Amino acid sequence: MGGRWSIPRTRLWRRRVPDEGVFRVVVVRRGKVKPTEFRLREGEVGLSLFQSADQTGPESILAAVRAAGKQGELDVVEIPVSLFRRLRLRLVQTPGGTPDPAVNALHFEARPSWWQRIILRFRGVPIHEWFNESITQELAAAAKLVE
């Protein structure tokens, strides 16, 4: 890898994705979070997540999801960004769908890389099937409830 690539690529990565962790709202059952909280449904191309900001933390994210009507004993988990790098998932910023515009501005999706999608298409494997079989358990194991 040539030196001319190292600085620009690092800068681009830092601009596009959060530095430390990303957040997802989960249902907690008997103090535990099940892997089903990290599955994709058919038609989805990435797992919906949120970044945190100074004025819009996990509490705001949780409130926004509750306002949309999500039921149950809800809490927020944090997943380290380093895990997505290790799993070769891209964190892509897209508009969120909650009733809170401030929270929506912090929305990301964890998607397979362009190359991975080509491979999956070639093999005839839907993205959600690959994600649920290869990624879900890793995310569930790494997710930590936010204190």
Next chain:
Amino acid sequence: MSTSLRTDSNTVLAAVGKLFDEKPPVLVEVRFPKMGASPDWFLCENAAALDVILDRLGPGVEVHLSSVWDLKNPSEAVVFRPMAR
């Protein structure tokens, strides 16, 4: 799944009514697209029970209804976005 989103409220009402009349109970999946959360699941015996669920929903959610007798036949599923109340 080969279901399509129904947007006309009369069509939705008719399809939901038919589902409850002909093939109850109905499995209700409430999806929260781009909201960083997994779907909620409910089993409804009648339309009144569905109405209670819909009353609590905010904008942007997506509701998928399937008869428990037709879970492997997704073409019969009803998908819609509830209107804000």
